[in-house]
Amino acid sequence: MKDEPLIIAIDGPSGSGKSSTSRGVARKLGLAYLDTGAMYRAAAWLVAERTLDDPAAVIDAIATTPMDIALDPAAFAISVDGTDVTEAIREPRISASVSKVSTIQAVRDILIARQRELIAGADGGIVVEGRDITTVVAPDAQVRVLLVADPAARIARRQAELGGRADHAQVTDQVIRRDADDSTVAAFTEAAPGVTVVDSTHLTLDQVIDRICGMAPVDR
Numbered sequence: 727m728k729d730e731p732l733i734i735a736i737d738g739p740s741g742s743g744k745s746s747t748s749r750g751v752a753r754k755l756g757l758a759y760l761d762t763g764a765m766y767r768a769a770a771w772l773v774a775e776r777t778l779d780d781p782a783a784v785i786d787a788i789a790t791t792p793m794d795i796a797l798d799p800a801a802f803a804i805s806v807d808g809t810d811v812t813e814a815i816r817e818p819r820i821s822a823s824v825s826k827v828s829t830i831q832a833v834r835d836i837l838i839a840r841q842r843e844l845i846a847g848a849d850g851g852i853v854v855e856g857r858d859i860t861t862v863v864a865p866d867a868q869v870r871v872l873l874v875a876d877p878a879a880r881i882a883r884r885q886a887e888l889g890g891r892a893d894h895a896q897v898t899d900q901v902i903r904r905d906a907d908d909s910t911v912a913a914f915t916e917a918a919p920g921v922t923v924v925d926s927t928h929l930t931l932d933q934v935i936d937r938i939c940g941m942a943p944v945d946r
């Protein structure tokens with residue numbers, strides 16, 4: 727409906743360009759921005775910080791520890807129990823461990839509920855990126871996109887982004903192995919009905935941003 731805030735949902739595998747694209751679309755359209763992967767990473771950071779192993783303890787910690795998020799595409803930030811973890815959650819140790827946390831369904835239920843609260847509170851509209859946004863978190867979003875790219879392109883992009891901080895084997899693990907783990911709890915390898923596939927393999931970031939902005943209803 728025209729007077730409903732615009733929600734743009736973007737899913738895709740690791741390294742497909744979700745975060746860069748989502749931030750760019752949010753900035754171009756004046757929308758808030760939610761990186762749901764950052765929430766799973768922040769949960770993994772908490773688990774690592776408290777050296778939690780037992781799933782019940784992991785679930786309880788995530789359920790009871792405050793997680794605050796700034797939905798600004800120009801300055802997205804996330805904190806856990808008052809600690810800003812925006813940078814820390816991008817460390818290779820978190821990338822290597824996050825799937826252990828994100829594949830616990832009770833953790834997903836907690837974070838999905840919070841994601842829906844944040845979306846409902848974004849009165850000016852929002853771009854939300856992740857793996858299950860178009861299918862579980864916001865299946866009624868006005869714009870739903872599955873952003874894909876060839877595995878080789880995704881590995882090359884992630885390696886370029888990480889520079890010398892990770893070797894090819896580590897980056898391949900982060901991209902390919904993690905996608906395999908992630909796809910056990912979220913269906914992001916095939917587009918659900920009504921979801922538009924955008925293949926960024928041979929598109930520049932700006933071309934992808936423009937293509938998705940062009941999907942927004944014109945009478946916004």
Ligand SMILES: Nc1ncnc2c1ncn2[C@@H]1O[C@H](COP(=O)(O)OP(=O)(O)OP(=O)(O)O)[C@@H](O)[C@H]1O
Pocket residue numbers: 738739740741742743744745746747763883884886887926927929930931932934
């Ligand atoms: N269309 C594109 N062409 C070339 N490089 C791109 C494109 N889109 C994104 N990139 C670059 O690829 C790298 C990964 O992008 P980004 O972090 O947005 O991917 P992602 O899908 O969010 O990954 P993850 O889910 O693992 O966080 C970044 O350095 C980004 O600048």
Ligand SMILES: Nc1ccn([C@H]2C[C@H](O)[C@@H](COP(=O)(O)O)O2)c(=O)n1
Pocket residue numbers: 740762763764766767824825828855856857858859904908911912
């Ligand atoms: N909605 C989501 C978002 C992310 N995840 C998982 C996928 C990754 O293992 C991890 C971090 O995501 P990234 O920052 O790499 O996009 O969280 C998920 O299961 N559901």
